Amino acid sequence: MALTIYGVALSRANRNLWLAEELGLAYTHRETDFRPIAADHSRTETFLAINPNGHVPAIDDDGLVVWESMAINLYLARKHGGALAPATLGEEAQILMWTFWAVTEVETDALTLLLHHEAPVTSKRRNAAAAKALDRLQAPFAVFDAHLSDHGHVVGTRFTVADINLAAVFEWVGAVPALLDGHRNVADWLAGCRSRPAYRKVQAMVRV
Ligand SMILES: N[C@@H](CCC(=O)N[C@@H](CS)C(=O)NCC(=O)O)C(=O)O
Numbered sequence: 655m656a657l658t659i660y661g662v663a664l665s666r667a668n669r670n671l672w673l674a675e676e677l678g679l680a681y682t683h684r685e686t687d688f689r690p691i692a693a694d695h696s697r698t699e700t701f702l703a704i705n706p707n708g709h710v711p712a713i714d715d716d717g718l719v720v721w722e723s724m725a726i727n728l729y730l731a732r733k734h735g736g737a738l739a740p741a742t743l744g745e746e747a748q749i750l751m752w753t754f755w756a757v758t759e760v761e762t763d764a765l766t767l768l769l770h771h772e773a774p775v776t777s778k779r780r781n782a783a784a785a786k787a788l789d790r791l792q793a794p795f796a797v798f799d800a801h802l803s804d805h806g807h808v809v810g811t812r813f814t815v816a817d818i819n820l821a822a823v824f825e826w827v828g829a830v831p832a833l834l835d836g837h838r839n840v841a842d843w844l845a846g847c848r849s850r851p852a853y854r855k856v857q858a859m860v861r862v
Contacts, residue, residue: 657681660701661710662688663859666723669822670711671859673727673815675852677734683859686710724753724819731815738815748809749816756823759794763787764826771829788830795837798824802839813847821847 659674661667662685674681687695688710695701696708705712705721712721713730720726728749731739740746770784798820801808808816824844827833834841847853 656714656716658684658714660684660686660704660712660714661696662686662861663856664862665710666822667711668856668860669723669818670713670726670730671856672822672853673730673738673818675855676738676818676850677730677736679730679734723822724757727815727819728753737812738818740814741810745809745814749814749819752808752816753819755794756820760791761823761826763791764823767791767830768826788833791827791833792836795833795840799837799839802843806843813850817843817847821853 657674657679659667659670659681661670663671665688671683685692685694686701689695690697696705696710701710701712702708704714704719707721709721711723711726712719713726715730715733720729731749732746740749764787766783766787770780770787805811807813808820821844824840825848828844834844
């Protein structure tokens with residue numbers, strides 16, 4: 655049984671490291687960087703043989719290679735079972751629904767806000783892009799906030815892989831007070847996710 659997770663904790667590999675820590679899995683962490691600042695980076699021939707897209711994360715699980723961070727989490731949760739995994743086909747449908755929703759309706763705009771916050775730009779075009787992203791995020795935030803007020807978690811009444819998948823995306827807007835202040839259920843849920851020991855352990859692995 656050998657699991658290798660490729661990708662620095664600063665990258666989307668953090669979702670997979672978080673899940674692996676929640677599950678208590680034994681794994682090797684290859685700190686493949688998405689920036690060509692280290693010998694182990696995502697455009698080397700060795701890594702391109704694992705993920706020809708040249709993106710992290712990826713995993714090698716006993717010879718099975720999987721890339722795409724959300725697919726990795728859904729796979730590992732299903733494989734190892736337990737409370738994080740779907741208990742029924744219906745739960746699986748909900749976990750897939752919310753995960754695809756986060757990737758298609760939230761992630762791009764959330765990343766725009768994160769990058770804008772980390773490196774504020776003076777160009778009018780970039781500021782307009784951030785303002786548009788903020789505007790577009792109001793609708794999915796309202797949807798998710800209403801869902802959380804009834805359910806408390808993404809799926810069912812417990813913490814699952816879906817909470818990890820969504821928190822990893824929603825936390826990118828953490829630096830934009832207007833969004834979280836206006837959606838208190840999302841803010842409280844996110845704070846709960848980020849207080850988990852497994853999340854904190856992965857945060858401690860981040861090197862900027
Ligand atoms: N949809 C992919 C996105 C992967 C991705 O873009 N990863 C970034 C790091 S978070 C990367 O490797 N960027 C390097 C590049 O674009 O050259 C996933 O979720 O795994």
